[in-house]
Amino acid sequence: MTSGTFTIRCARIFDGENILDDGRTNIVVSEGRVVDLCPPDRAPGEVIDRSRQFGLPGLIDAHFHAYSPSLKIAEIDVLPRTLLSQYGRAALEGALSRGFTTVRDAGGADEGLWTAQARGLFRGSRLYYAGKALAPTGGHGDFRGQFSGCACGCSYSGAISRVVDGEDEVRRAVRDELRAGAHHIKLFLSGGLLSGGQRVETQQFSDREVLAAIQEAQGRGAYVLAHCHTTGSVERAARLGVRSVEHGSRISQSVATQIAEAGAFVVPTLVAFHVIREHGRDRGLPAAIIDGADELLEASKASIRQCRSAGVKVGLGTDIFDATLHPMQLMELSLRSEVDEPLDVLRSATSVNADLTDTHGGIGRLRVGDRADVVCVAEAAIDNRKRRLDFAGNLSLVMLEGAVVPSSRAGA
């Protein structure tokens, strides 16, 4: 942690909601917090000169998987935790170096990875975790496949997901994940692309099972996020009271209105589909999955437009599996700016994601008293007129609670 008071001198500041237009360009930090935003002539303490750069809050990735070494999720799910935790550490360190000062894990990351970081064994992005995602027998997240069920008929639990059926098992699993410190609970409400031969159109869990999960989570101050590709699954999520709709790949206008009325968030993950479309073949994925990713990418863009016009709170996630593809994480901002105003994309990645994920307060905005999670990026990386966001390679500073991330200094 950098001690004492210091100033980051920027060209302009985006505070998580707007670009400041009142002449304040300096961010003053002390003891890990923002203590002032002021004009160029006031710069207490040491000055970090980024006077040709935009200063903005650290980015938040609301759909991340720390345990994601490859695109073959069924193979990941049976790897030893000791091996996965090494991948998890690298994934969190990498995300932090790319300016994602906070990530919300959507299945896999657990109390062990969180505690290793809390004890100072490594420093990566601040982590909110779900523990294991919950799936019904035969659903997305039941990675046993057709021929690998157990002869005794017992259930399944892997590294990323566990199988539960019926209200009682759902309640018990939710309580168990929360016992282990989960910040939120993940359910699958539709099929998924990477679960091998299963159609995304399948419906998963009964209404009563979903309601049981929501009730248990809410009772302990947590909430549910639900994987939903189809408009039918999104409709169920909104109707039943799910707080965070993941992917939301196909959302009709009427369902978008329903989500807005329910006050739920949608977290699109465009780059997840993009990496499968571009790299799936090299990684040995079947053509059907690559075609499916292409369709879901285009459908997701249309859904974002429906959500925006209905006034839905739209967050931002990435969902990249394959450790060699994690460096493409910032491409989510570029892909989103093809359908969304650049400032709206930045709001999604900062203040909106903070409202969704943050249970402690003080992230996603640069206000006096907030945590000094700061990213500096070349001014040219944010082009409102051309509707372009190009952060990859343009970051020159990443700061987590007032401490500069060493690997982020390049390009200053």
Ligand SMILES: [Zn+2]
């Ligand atoms: Zn995911």
